[in-house]
Amino acid sequence: MDYxxxxxxxxxxxxxxxxxxxxxxxxTTIILAVVGAIVSFFVSLLLKKFITFIGAKCRRWK
Known part of the structure; x- marks a missing residue:
């Protein structure tokens, strides 16, 4: 197929x-995209804190 x-x-x-x-x-699409971006941002922040917390806890056991 040509261009x-x-x-x-x-x-x-x-x-x-x-x-x-x-x-x-x-x-509706715009609102859902904004809500999805906000939720994704906060979930990534929570996961970052959770991983940091778990990492600090694991270092204490060594």
Missing amino acids: NTKSAIVGGTFFSSIVNIGVEDLI
């Missing part, structure tokens, strides 16, 4: 999808 055919397929799929996406769906 023009690939870009036509991708462009057609993209623009036909844009028409069918409502504003409510877009807002």
Whole structure:
């Protein structure tokens, strides 16, 4: 498949999808992405503290 055919397929799929996406769906997607990023950030902080705590506890037993 040449470049023009690939870009036509991708462009057609993209623009036909844009028409069918409502504003409510877009807002819902944005909100879910923000919530997911915040949760991911806090989980990574908690895991970092947990691993540090476990590492310090294991060093005490040696």
